[in-house]
Amino acid sequence: MDPLADLLQGVRAHSAAFCHAILQPPWALRIADGARLALASALRGHAWIVPDHGEPVLLDTGDIAIVKGPDHYTVGDDPATAPDVIVRPGNRLTTLDGTDVTEALRLAPRTSGHSPDGSTTVASGTYQVDGEVSDRLLNVLPDIVVVRRSDGPAPVMDLLAQEVGGEGPGQQIVLDRLLDLALIATLRAWFARPEAHAPGWYLAQGDPLIGPALRLIHDAPAHPWTVASMAGKVGASRATFARRFADLVGEPPLTYLTGWRIALAADLLRRSDLTIDSVARQVGYANAFALSVAFKRVRGVSPSQHRTGVTVNGGLTIHHRQPTVDA
Template sequence: MDTLSGLLDGPRARGAFLLRSVFDPPFALRIEDEAPLTLIAVVRGGAWLVRGGDETVRLAPGDLAVVRGPEPYTVADDPATPWRTVIRPGQVCVPLDGAGHDGTELDGTGQAEAMNLGVRAWGDRSDAATVLLTGVYQLHSEVSRRLLAALPGLLVRPAAAADQTLVGLLATEMARNEPGQELVLDRLLDLLLVSVLRTWLAEAGAPGWHTARADPVVGPALRLLHEEPAAPWTVAALAARAGVSRSALARRFTELVGEPPMAYLTGWRLALAADLLREPEATIGAVARRVGYGSAFALSAAFKRERGMSPQEYRRRPVGVGQA
């Protein structure tokens, strides 16, 4: 499994939050939902996305943006427009001035109900000037920590480079409410996200562990570590299987990936273990064997050393807590 596959093949999108937002200027939403990853597609009109103090980008029709959490950001018609609404964890909508879009005094629940425009649609009116599609990944995948850490806080695909067919299909399906609709939407969101991430990874500046896959020395070694994490690897054994000398592999691997082969393997094994520990029937001993540790004690020691908690403590924590 490569790391991009790990992003969506761990929990993948499961009951992802999807919403079609329609607004007339002025509008400004402050997003403080702490979600690990959010995808925003502009269908009509445009919006400014502001993240932190120095990341401000204009989104035009057809553009796609991927926002890495948990830092807050703002979506507005203009960067200077004051916030009117804050979106909190759990997609709780809180109006800052207590007023709905028509001036009616509302609490958060009242505002959400007043602006409800049908199935997964929310905003001023159905034919408003700006239409945005938002898909929110609400769970973290431990396998994806390396990829999430490498992603920029804000990644934008202009309309010319975005997959408009998938955007159109997602928009159509978001308006439907058929049996199995949640599963269909989750998979469409996955496809759209993967299309953006694959383009990003193909560009210059992609993280070393990704570009190293094409290296004739490091690439075969990386594939072996990903495909056979439970094997009793040493640098010498890995080099022999990859058909290179031990010193050449160690030097080249560290140069391209940023860490030695055995350090990378430890991180990969523990990432896999973290996902497997979420499976209700999995014992710590069984997980240890699947990821290359000889016993539950050995896995527990490595897990605590790397993550600051035991596997037992980790699996008792709510999904998503402290996993970004």
């Protein structure tokens, strides 16, 4: 696989929390589902995305936004409109005082609103992303990415609009896959823009020397790679390969390899019951000791400390950040 494909493996929609909202101004929704990643598009009309910290962003018809969480934010017809509905995990809708209005606002399966005649339609899907591998993708994205209809995956969003109200066989799988396609196409469209400042590993995928080398690393991270062996595989001298890799990716080949191995190990430690020795061998280290040395050098904690879900810094135990809580 290429780096983007690997990073997206943990950001796939599986029974995605997909929502189709039909709205009439004035309207505003407080998004408090804690999702790490959300994709939204104004299929009809427009919508403003209003973060708690930062400038509001306008979505015109057909535009697509990718929003990083888990912090909460507001979506409305105008940045000044106060929300009267809170969107909670699982697309559960409540009033500001906590009264559940999910069924009261349901117009059809996966469709909510006060009336089917509203002038604005917003489609969205949320991803409960976790894992160090996926974080390598999220960490290079701004809090809000917007791709205009003229630059984005319009055909995919048109298909989403057609499918969202249906109840045919395999409907959820269809929506999941369309949501995945929309996310991938939107990311590719975003990274193609100069202002996106795409990471080196993304830009380097198109290079005739470094692109194949990145795929070698991602296809076989446990292989005993050296700079010389990678250079030989792509038909370059060791010095030329090392220099070009560092120039394009932004770090030396073995540093990139180590970072990828440690990210894979971090996810295996959290998601499996494998021993540290087994994890080490799966990602290219001879034994648990070798992995522990590398893991602590890169992350500042041991594999066993990482597995417990805390970070130790100067003797203090710091729990991972939790999303803010709305009433």
